Amino acid sequence: MQPDSPLDPAVRDLLYQIKFGTNVQRNEAIDSAPILGVKAIRHLSRLMAAWKTPGQFRGAHEAIKRIVLNGYRTGGEESAVTAELLKLIESAQSENLRREALYLLGFASSAESVPALAALLDDQVLREDARMALERNASREAESALRTAQRRSDGPWRSALDYSVRRRRVSLKDVGTRRY
Amino acid sequence: MATEKRVTRRQLLGGAAAVGIPYIIPSGVLAQNGRPGANDRIVFGHIGIGGMGQSHVVADSCAALCDVDDNKIKSVLDNVKKRNPNANPTIYKDFRQVLERKDIDAVTIGTPDHWHAVMTVMACQAGKDVYSEKPTMRTIEEGRAMVNAARKYKRVVQIGIQGRSNSEVHKAAEYVRNGGIGKVNKVVFWHPMNFQGQWAPEIPVPSNLDWEMWLGPMRSRPYTPDYHPFNFRWYMDSGGGFIRDRGNHALSSMNLVLDNDNYNGLINVEAVGTVQTDSQRDAPYMMDVIWEFPKRDITVTWSQPGVAKPVKAGEKPGEWGATYYGDRDSLVLFGGDGGATTEEKARSFQVPSGGERTHLHPTSHNDATQRHRENWFDCIKTRERPAGDVEIGRRSCNLCILAVIAYRLGRKVSFDASKDQFVNDSEANRLLSEPMRSPWRI
Numbered sequence: 348m349q350p351d352s353p354l355d356p357a358v359r360d361l362l363y364q365i366k367f368g369t370n371v372q373r374n375e376a377i378d379s380a381p382i383l384g385v386k387a388i389r390h391l392s393r394l395m396a397a398w399k400t401p402g403q404f405r406g407a408h409e410a411i412k413r414i415v416l417n418g419y420r421t422g423g424e425e426s427a428v429t430a431e432l433l434k435l436i437e438s439a440q441s442e443n444l445r446r447e448a449l450y451l452l453g454f455a456s457s458a459e460s461v462p463a464l465a466a467l468l469d470d471q472v473l474r475e476d477a478r479m480a481l482e483r484n485a486s487r488e489a490e491s492a493l494r495t496a497q498r499r500s501d502g503p504w505r506s507a508l509d510y511s512v513r514r515r516r517v518s519l520k521d522v523g524t525r526r527y
Numbered sequence: 528m529a530t531e532k533r534v535t536r537r538q539l540l541g542g543a544a545a546v547g548i549p550y551i552i553p554s555g556v557l558a559q560n561g562r563p564g565a566n567d568r569i570v571f572g573h574i575g576i577g578g579m580g581q582s583h584v585v586a587d588s589c590a591a592l593c594d595v596d597d598n599k600i601k602s603v604l605d606n607v608k609k610r611n612p613n614a615n616p617t618i619y620k621d622f623r624q625v626l627e628r629k630d631i632d633a634v635t636i637g638t639p640d641h642w643h644a645v646m647t648v649m650a651c652q653a654g655k656d657v658y659s660e661k662p663t664m665r666t667i668e669e670g671r672a673m674v675n676a677a678r679k680y681k682r683v684v685q686i687g688i689q690g691r692s693n694s695e696v697h698k699a700a701e702y703v704r705n706g707g708i709g710k711v712n713k714v715v716f717w718h719p720m721n722f723q724g725q726w727a728p729e730i731p732v733p734s735n736l737d738w739e740m741w742l743g744p745m746r747s748r749p750y751t752p753d754y755h756p757f758n759f760r761w762y763m764d765s766g767g768g769f770i771r772d773r774g775n776h777a778l779s780s781m782n783l784v785l786d787n788d789n790y791n792g793l794i795n796v797e798a799v800g801t802v803q804t805d806s807q808r809d810a811p812y813m814m815d816v817i818w819e820f821p822k823r824d825i826t827v828t829w830s831q832p833g834v835a836k837p838v839k840a841g842e843k844p845g846e847w848g849a850t851y852y853g854d855r856d857s858l859v860l861f862g863g864d865g866g867a868t869t870e871e872k873a874r875s876f877q878v879p880s881g882g883e884r885t886h887l888h889p890t891s892h893n894d895a896t897q898r899h900r901e902n903w904f905d906c907i908k909t910r911e912r913p914a915g916d917v918e919i920g921r922r923s924c925n926l927c928i929l930a931v932i933a934y935r936l937g938r939k940v941s942f943d944a945s946k947d948q949f950v951n952d953s954e955a956n957r958l959l960s961e962p963m964r965s966p967w968r969i
Contacts, residue, residue, distance in 0.1 A: 373804040381937065401726035405804040416936060420954045443749065450746060454957060475747065479962035485953075507965030514968075519947050519959075523648045523672025524679045527968050 358387045362394060365406035373406040380410035381417035385424050388414055388431040395444060408447070415451045429459045436463065446476050453480035458488035465492035468508075475507070482511040490515060569907060572625040572634045572655070573616075574646060576603045577756050579660050579687060580637015583900065586610035590631050593619040596755065597735040620737050622646060626653040633683075633907060636660060639759040640766055641745045644669030647684060647917070648969045651676035656683040656907050658900070662775040663688075663920035665767070667928055667947055668960035670921035672969040677917050685903040685913040686920030688864070690780035692902055693895035695867040695874070697887045699851075699860045700784040702873035704883045708853030711785060713826050716777055717833025718847040721761050721768045721812035723803050727753035744963035753807060761808035763931070764961075768810030769831060770798075771927040773847060773864070779915070779923035780863030781827065783885065784851060788919055791945040792822030794926070798934035816930040829930065838870045865896040888914055932958045 800811025
């Protein structure tokens with residue numbers, strides 16, 4: 348495992364505000380988190396995993412959400428954000444944290460996360476979250492991953508995958524008019 | 528299956544009583560495919576019977592009570608039996624069993640928000656008319672699904688936006704639409720903050736609750752006692768806070784006042800909020816929103832908290848409401864749900880000959896919530912669109928959802944109401960829908 352590089356002073360300040368700040372200060376830190384970008388995700392996720400007060404958990408969680416949505420917007424940080432979320436899924440002890448990372452991965456537009464998500468379609472605990480993340484991902488690779496999993500599945504799980512594939516073809520004009 | 532009690536028209540008209548408020552049932556229903564016959568009774572199934580859901584229960588014509596919480600079932604059933612000792616509704620935890628029953632004509636849906644769309648679509652497919660509580664839906668796509676299903680299966684779908692049946696809101700609408708304040712250019716809403724809470728530890732699911740069914744289409748998560756009952760409202764996935772809850776009332780009433788239901792231009796939205804960081808509740812408890820309707824040159828703001836205005840100098844202002852500003856004058860309207868009050872100048876306003884009138888469903892009393900239900904009952908009879916038709920609910924709820932999306936993205940968004948799409952904004956367009964946990968789908 349690679350050692351962390353020295354902590355950026357701005358990230359240190361963000362963590363301090365979230366760890367020890369008032370609700371107002373935490374909210375200011377959350378609002379400013381996207382400026383720091385992906386470099387803060389790892390530290391915030393560690394704080395989420397080892398929180399001592401609810402404010403630390405929630406503050407870190409909100410800050411990560413802001414960074415990820417912002418990172419996926421600007422495009423420039425998309426790869427780096429995806430890589431951080433994939434690391435989080437791999438390393439997190441908490442099922443909740445892994446679920447949250449999967450949810451956020453769904454907002455990526457590229458196919459970089461697809462192989463990892465596809466692998467999780469075989470995970471009995473997280474496969475639903477992985478399916479939902481792939482469903483939101485508009486790439487052809489995501490659809491292909493869903494189809495591949497569909498071919499080797501049966502029963503209700505196959506039906507869930509089938510829905511995720513078919514949904515991609517349903518327009519707003521037609522949604523709600525089909526029985527599945 | 529237990530024997531359901533089917534009451535006659537005479538019984539319904541003579542002695543029907545909902546839990547809480549007496550009901551007046553439609554005066555007649557013509558027998559045709561998919562609707563009750565002339566001498567039949569409307570038989571109801573009630574799904575989600577906490578909160579407002581229990582107020583919809585028709586004790587004398589209730590064939591099914593459905594809830595995922597045994598305690599809620601017990602208390603509502605006790606209440607029904609007190610009102611009608613002969614009542615014998617079948618109890619369900621799974622709403623699909625209610626929808627399977629051919630003898631049930633209509634369902635009320637009083638579940639948390641994340642269920643509204645799935646249940647409404649499935650109920651329409653099953654041939655039931657629907658009264659679903661507000662907020663109409665959680666996502667833009669869910670709203671479209673509800674409207675599409677209602678139209679395709681020819682169902683009467685009323686949303687619980689009682690402002691559309693509130694005489695005070697109609698008075699305000701007639702006053703404004705007939706030029707009482709001149710050309711409207713601004714609407715300013717004020718509303719109290721969301722309820723704040725404590726950190727809720729994860730604990731085992733209590734035996735009275737079917738947590739998996741409570742979650743339904745929502746992402747899986749561990750149980751905490753802060754979700755149920757009621758507080759689901761302060762979470763993004765299941766409620767969205769007051770902006771989506773009361774917001775649906777407030778903006779539906781605004782659309783009535785401004786004749787804005789069919790607005791099909793661009794809507795620009797900005798929103799900022801503050802979250803509570805010492806609780807899991809993730810909907811911002813303080814929020815400011817600006818909607819711009821460039822096609823009509825109207826700006827609408829929502830401040831939570833905001834500065835309340837009285838309807839009369841020296842009087843205490845209402846808890847929430849709006850001030851409508853025109854180029855000549857302004858008008859205050861408190862509330863916009865079952866309760867609303869407007870200024871005397873609007874209350875005493877008489878629409879001039881040839882002026883614009885709004886249609887308020889006729890009723891024997893002045894309770895807006897009751898009028899709203901009666902309107903639904905009558906529309907089940909006539910097959911007309913109800914006062915809070917699902918399209919009206921969807922359009923106003925869209926505005927609430929746009930605010931939540933702008934807040935989540937932390938920037939201004941531009942939405943094309945004619946296409947239900949954000950303009951050149953793939954990131955925002957990914958938030959038009961929310962993947963659902965299987966087997967739930969729309």
